[in-house]
Amino acid sequence: MNKQNVADADSGPKMKPRRLHPEERRQQIIDEAVAFFAEVGLDGKTRDLAKKIGITQSLLFKYFATKDALIEAVYEQVYLNRLSSEWTHRIVDRSVPLRDRILAFYSDYSTLIFEYNWMRIFMFSGLAGAELNRRYLDHMHQMILRPLLEEILVASPNTVTPTMEDLWNLHGGIVYIGIRQHIYRMPCPDDPNEAIERSVDRFLKAFSVATP
């Protein structure tokens, strides 16, 4: 892959290969851009990004026609495969106890979204009104929360049943952990799974779904 990354006749400690293959360079730019825009926002300046990468600003425009195109690539990288349809299948798999399904989902999902870059870029793009956000949240609604509501309705024995709004409330309470951590930079529990578990159990208990 990298031919002369470290083993170079160098006079300095860090000697990056001056010249990369386009695919490599492009990916490098995207990766760095994700971290960069996550930190400073989508109004971050191309010169600052280039400086951080260690290339010239003009090189950015050899790989992306405009800054918007670069941001699109950032979106793509960050949003891609963030919502797998496999989750839907596991949520409706009634061979597994409902509580386990919910906990399994939020355990996976939280490790995926409680991440600095994702959390912040999602918030920045949301504030900017990006269509991608509504698409994502609609996806969340259709692929996760709606099936989940159906499962709870089936599993709930009594007449007190949750609404979709209740599910958004459950979801929001959990997501808010990540917001506190990465947007507001507040001290948060190292392992959010405990809080998630308690939250889910309170929710299920309210509708008399079996919890241990």
Added chain:
Amino acid sequence: MNKQNVADADSGPKMKPRRLHPEERRQQIIDEAVAFFAEVGLDGKTRDLAKKIGITQSLLFKYFATKDALIEAVYEQVYLNRLSSEWTHRIVDRSVPLRDRILAFYSDYSTLIFEYNWMRIFMFSGLAGAELNRRYLDHMHQMILRPLLEEILVASPNTVTPTMEDLWNLHGGIVYIGIRQHIYRMPCPDDPNEAIERSVDRFLKAFSVATP
């Protein structure tokens, strides 16, 4: 484009005078700046703001030495008195049933924060790392959630008691309604009080605190 010039000989209805008293003008600028920065973010350009107000960009700098000073004034206007200490008193007033106290608080609080300008400026400033945000959230912790936790502990008869993290979860689930509405611009219930009530009742039920 100039809609305000024509008025001074005209004694008709309240036409904005071209020339305002400094206090008035200053307040007008702040008010418009709040709405403006809430919409486009703190990187909004002074020329766009001036155009929206209907004044010249240079006039802004007669009232605020720098753009940062203007943003500070925006913060002040938006954050000021957002957390009243009166709420603490009402939360610990044990002559009122606990459930009523909680619902009363979140009913008031939600009408205060489920507002476009507040929600978005809070999020923008949070992303920008403003110290004000952490101060505000610390205030929320000390003045609201901590007393509230104490009240619930007292009122809860059994050994299953909430933690502070549980309270943040309750809080986050409610706040998330406003985030969905104003940050992500998703369709939300017209009256959030119903969802709030259900959320609070689920919470209290989990700790066997009396609910109707």
Added chain:
DNA sequence: AATACTGTTGATCACATGATCAATAAACCG
């Protein structure tokens, strides 16, 4: 080694942006 190819640079353009200041005109006052 010589040559062609192309990833990369440094200079530069055109315009945007925060900030400044002398000139202007609306309000105030005698």
Added chain:
DNA sequence: CGGTTTATTGATCATGTGATCAACAGTATT
């Protein structure tokens, strides 16, 4: 009215910013 004050403007400065391009230098090919 006439004169003073000052809120407001229009022009302007210095720098920032996205984008462009000819020239350069590392790599591969012959």
